[in-house]
Amino acid sequence: MLTSRLRTGAADGERINVEHKGDPVLLRWTSLVSLGDSFTEGMDDPGPGDTYVGWADRLAGMIAEQAPEFRYANLAVRGKLLQEIIDEQVPLAVSLKPDLVTFCGGGNDILIPNSDPDALAEVYEVAVADLRSAGCDVVIFTGFDTRSTPLLRSIRGKVAIYNSHLWSIAERYHCRIVDLWSMHVLHDRRAWSEDRLHLSPAGHQRVALKTAQILGLTDDHAWNEPWPALEQADWVTQRKADLKWAREHVVPWIGRQLRGESMGDGLAPKRPELLPLARCADEI
Template identity: 60%
Template structure:
């Protein structure tokens, strides 16, 4: 989400990372089963079995964020479900890359779930340690605290946020890259309080309330969508975009 290619399709950190890997591996094949809005249980039931059957060399799994937003979410139970998915993938012989949740401390309203994200992350670190999975610690990525790393909906990353996550994941995989995810953001003028308050109200009307209504109706932004790359296949590499992404 929120990282558009010139043709209007979405790119995202996973496609950016895949392009970097394809550059260095002529036989590289890539699938992307992710769908926006999915709860962790849906990911485990719909996507993990496909990965277990195919047995790719490497699987990245990032889930649980949508669950944590829901009031009353049992964080420890959520982590237990996540661990079963990692166990299944590791038993299938896959290398697994996990992702902690980012730190929402400077995100108005969303920062209310910060304690739950921190507990969830602690569980994820334990899972990675127990099962020999690699971990991309988004919480520790200070550049992601900046609001410019996020899109207008405050739930998905901006193109620059995706770029930095792809670079950090490549670093975890020990894949050489030519750019630095730690690069400081340019200085920005402080936002007056009133303008910030107005932005919060606009965000609530435009993004939060529709999300709540969808949740109450049992709906998701991903309903009716299909994965953009449902099978492992070679990745075409068109002209290079900023940060090693092929867009």
Template identity: 55%
Template sequence: MGHRTFASFAALGDSFTEGLNDPGPGGEGGPFRGWADRVAERLAALEPEFRYANLAVRGRLLGQVVEQQVPRAVEMRPDLVSLCAGGNDLLRPGCDPDAMARLLAGAVRDLRATGAEVLLFTGVDPRDTPIMRRARGTFAIFYMHVRSIADLYGCRLVDQWSMQGLRDWRAWSEDRLHMNAEGHRLVAAKVCDVLGIECADEWRKRWPPRERVTPGERRREDVRWVREHLGPWVVRRLRGRSSGDGLDPKRPDLGLLDL
């Protein structure tokens, strides 16, 4: 398979695309790396003048991404745009996946009108996640809309729902909301596959067996997760706060990568 090259790439979205919790070269104190940076590094290796922007900010809702990031990407006119948003909306009670889909479709239409290739994502199946699995039907409805939008506008689709390697907790951070470095590596490999770009990594991960966890141990882990991670997240939402308040995108402009 020959290499597909892109001269520029703009990544839009929330914490998933910002790269939480995949530490960059500077370690925990510096900007996160994440799947988008990993893909950009691969694209830069194929195209010497490749330029990359990452406008994603943790905590952003779909409407905020559409309002704040999509117009900037339209202005930039990159060859490739990734748009993954809506996960934070789906975690909120009473969200409307049909209304979300209409908003997403309008954004995709604007991006495709620039001539850019657009990369869309389904999310990971939440059936293994306490609390979140209760909203599995809502998640599924929205991601079926995403698939339809990708088909309607001729977008590339990264289907994380079918990635069995992401169903293992070893691909996730302790908060169970953000992937760790291994999870981001798997997603980057899947994106490269969808784009037709050769990649040394394989997204079809088969994890080795792990120690059996008793039901009691699992319940204790779930209680600790609710106390340490889910509870603080809910409190922030009730107070109208976000983990991304006051944060700017890590790469607000198209620029060359230092490899």
């Protein structure tokens, strides 16, 4: 959480002074657009009605809590493949002319058998180049380490290859990068929802705090605080839970892939316009 006071009333493009723990920090951004799939849309972090909150909304709330002039749009839609994100969301983001863009994509592609992480990275780089050419600062995200998730361990090598490309892209285009792979705190099952594919509210909060640190909004490590001790289930109970998870979540996902369907078909972005954030972080 941002615990400091921000000077309000700054004009667009003007830096906002943030005093954090006695040290002044310059906040360059007065507008944010977030691009991506279900991770950035916020599944499974329930919000009002049928909406989701998620790490991006939480991050925006941390800033808007003390900077009312801050504007935010979230164009992410669940189920989107990387090319769909680039075709549908990147041009709109460029047209909105934000100071800052968060861009995460490719996770759904990696799940598809025979997908090529090298080819995905080439597509990703073109989008990053377009965003940077438009004058946006860009934050990108690596893929998660899947070693703790049954059935997803088999794609761990593909994720690692993709991540290595993302690190190179971040260096070439001077982007900030949030290394989800190295966030060992996310290996705890409490960081994930029942489907084990989307973060829980607590997991989204950890990612929001980590991103805030990467942006220089805070210098603490609240995102990495140890989880409270938890009694471990026995082997039989864990295997029963794995089978239930595969039956209720993996099999339906495979069915959608075979039918060429997506959870996001027909859905519009939840925050398509760059507008002030109505809620503070305490209300999220």
